[in-house]
Amino acid sequence: QKEVEQNSGPLSVPEGAIASLNCTYSDRGSQSFFWYRQYSGKSPELIMSIYSNGDKEDGRFTAQLNKASQYVSLLIRDSQPSDSATYLCAVAYGQNFVFGPGTRLSVLP
């Protein structure tokens, strides 16, 4: 059974702070990892993808991957109230994408 785990939250951070979201996965053979953001009542939208160990930065977002520890994280710098959403970690297994349960982030003004 391929599993993806996340803390369900809610994670509350003050505006301007760094939000740190974590994800672990069970299958060492996984090669592709994604972070999706889902606003309430909306569909998930891709915000980051990462395929190799290390950090990948895109604007205020940084994805970090550690395959040895089977761990993926997402850092959001200078958090804004508009970042308040559920963040879903997804891991690709062939053509299947397994999603974690999501972490609800609340950025307080």
Add this chain to the structure above:
Amino acid sequence: DTAVSQTPKYLVTQMGNDKSIKCEQNLGHDTMYWYKQDSKKFLKIMFSYNNKELIINETVPNRFSPKSPDKAHLNLHINSLELGDSAVYFCASSGGPRPFFGPGTRLTVL
């Protein structure tokens, strides 16, 4: 110019009825999916089709039957609806490493 579209957006029906949800993508992707998101927001894959062929069929009751008339369409038919089928159903398509999601269909079974 919507990439992945679903109809209807909302579906309210009685237990025991049969209903269908339609999905279309205009991205030229070869792979399409149905995901179910329950009240706890857990997004679980149900089916995946690649070029009209079923490639993933998770443990889903056989009351659910997907149909792909061509690679741009993937419909979902549900027989004998039950209360536990209430959820948001997302269609998605993928031409590469990750899926693009449609707007979702919120199904409520009364």
